[in-house]
Amino acid sequence: MSTCESRLFQAAVMQSWNAIVITDADLTVGGRVEIANPAFCAMTGYTLEELKGQTLKRLQGPETDRAVIDELRICLQEGRFFEGTAINYRKDGTPYTVHWSITPVRDDEGKLTHFVSIQQDISEHVRADRENRLLARALDAASDPIIITDTAKRIIFANLAFANVTGYAVNEVIGMTPALFRSGEHDEKFYAELHTSLASGNDFRATFTNRRRDGSLYHAEQSISPICDDAGRISHYVSVSKDISERVDIEHALRQAATEDTLTGLHNRRHGEQLLKEAQRRAQVQGTPLALLVCDIDHFKQINDRFGHPAGDRVLRDIAHILRHSVRSRDKVMRWGGEEFLILLEDCPQAAAVELAERIRLRVAAHRDAQVGACTVSFGLALRKPGETTDALFARADAALYEAKRNGRNRLSLA
Numbered sequence: 445m446s447t448c449e450s451r452l453f454q455a456a457v458m459q460s461w462n463a464i465v466i467t468d469a470d471l472t473v474g475g476r477v478e479i480a481n482p483a484f485c486a487m488t489g490y491t492l493e494e495l496k497g498q499t500l501k502r503l504q505g506p507e508t509d510r511a512v513i514d515e516l517r518i519c520l521q522e523g524r525f526f527e528g529t530a531i532n533y534r535k536d537g538t539p540y541t542v543h544w545s546i547t548p549v550r551d552d553e554g555k556l557t558h559f560v561s562i563q564q565d566i567s568e569h570v571r572a573d574r575e576n577r578l579l580a581r582a583l584d585a586a587s588d589p590i591i592i593t594d595t596a597k598r599i600i601f602a603n604l605a606f607a608n609v610t611g612y613a614v615n616e617v618i619g620m621t622p623a624l625f626r627s628g629e630h631d632e633k634f635y636a637e638l639h640t641s642l643a644s645g646n647d648f649r650a651t652f653t654n655r656r657r658d659g660s661l662y663h664a665e666q667s668i669s670p671i672c673d674d675a676g677r678i679s680h681y682v683s684v685s686k687d688i689s690e691r692v693d694i695e696h697a698l699r700q701a702a703t704e705d706t707l708t709g710l711h712n713r714r715h716g717e718q719l720l721k722e723a724q725r726r727a728q729v730q731g732t733p734l735a736l737l738v739c740d741i742d743h744f745k746q747i748n749d750r751f752g753h754p755a756g757d758r759v760l761r762d763i764a765h766i767l768r769h770s771v772r773s774r775d776k777v778m779r780w781g782g783e784e785f786l787i788l789l790e791d792c793p794q795a796a797a798v799e800l801a802e803r804i805r806l807r808v809a810a811h812r813d814a815q816v817g818a819c820t821v822s823f824g825l826a827l828r829k830p831g832e833t834t835d836a837l838f839a840r841a842d843a844a845l846y847e848a849k850r851n852g853r854n855r856l857s858l859a
């Protein structure tokens with residue numbers, strides 16, 4: 445090697461960020477330090493003068509892993525390369541975790557002359573790694589579902605509670621976006637609010653309806669918060685949720701029980717009265733037509749008497765089904781009493797209401813129950829007059845129904 449090259453190598457060793465120490469190969473005492481660069485001195489706290497001629501055993505201490513040292517010794521004795529990690533101690537007694545790679549150096553005759561050890565203090569890395577593992581274990585132990593996503597909305601962490609609630613294994617959701625759990629129950633406005641809130645650095649809290657792996661839905665009270673990096677830029681989002689399906693299901697059942705007729709699934713009378721009042725108010729304000737169609741099954745008592753109550757119930761359900769599937773989606777069909785139904789038609793002119801009643805009449809007449817056979821329905825139709833109350837409107841529709849019954853049934857009568 446030329447003098448110039450030698451100078452260059454020396455400069456490289458001295459300026460290296462990695463700690464470099466070179467010992468002789470006399471393993472009877474343990475290899476004495478010949479060269480140590482400034483990074484090594486800074487790491488250990490010893491000066492070159494203090495290290496020179498000494499073995500590196502002085503860096504070992506109570507927590508130094510004996511097994512690693514034994515393996516190191518065997519490797520060096522056999523003149524092999526060694527790589528390993530152990531705890532060493534600085535001059536002031538503080539421990540640090542060091543990673544070594546030690547290369548044996550031989551002379552022209554192949555005789556071992558030195559060992560070059562390149563070392564790195566990885567204490568910070570080990571500490572951060574331990575802390576990360578502890579945090580991951582803590583998140584896993586949390587009973588509430590937690591996920592962390594990156595800015596591309598990809599899931600980078602999901603805890604066990606999340607896996608339990610969704611039915612997905614943790615590794616199945618890593619790399620996916622939360623769109624995987626979309627139920628279709630939320631409109632675009634909901635997601636727009638979510639994105640606006642998070643993009644402006646605010647938390648977003650809402651009750652989400654999500655889809656599990658098996659397709660079933662669950663309800664979660666979810667809080668999503670942005671997490672910022674050291675530069676203050678949003679780098680991740682953490683979502684903590686609480687499965688509230690049981691509560692939502694109970695609330696839903698209670699709401700249904702309060703508003704729905706159990707036999708037919710139509711709006712019940714109590715809820716129907718409220719819907720009627722709301723429709724009447726809208727018609728009043730907007731000046732739009734409001735039609736009320738009262739529909740009653742003809743001779744229903746005879747059906748009960750001849751075929752029994754269960755057959756009567758079946759007919760009620762079938763006719764309710766026909767009514768519901770004959771109207772527009774915005775129309776309201778209610779079970780008003782035993783065999784009497786009310787159809788509320790907002791913004792519906794008389795001709796359209798008459799046409800609808802006729803359509804229903806024909807469909808009911810065409811329907812055959814295996815036991816009961818065919819049955820018919822009669823209608824009374826009233827169109828709201830300006831300023832008319834719901835009671836007065838209903839009374840006129842009911843009177844028209846009475847008229848239809850009196851005139852032979854299976855027909856519509858106009859108020």
Ligand SMILES: Nc1nc2c(ncn2[C@@H]2O[C@H](COP(=O)(O)OP(=O)(O)OP(=O)(O)O)[C@@H](O)[C@H]2O)c(=O)[nH]1
Pocket residue numbers: 707740741742743744745746748752753754755756757760781782783849853
């Ligand atoms: N199966 C069954 N029957 C019911 C239910 N609610 C009321 N009813 C019966 O419906 C029948 C109604 O009889 P009516 O009011 O005399 O009327 P109708 O026999 O249909 O005669 P018209 O209306 O004049 O054609 C009664 O026998 C009630 O007991 C129900 O939920 N299920």
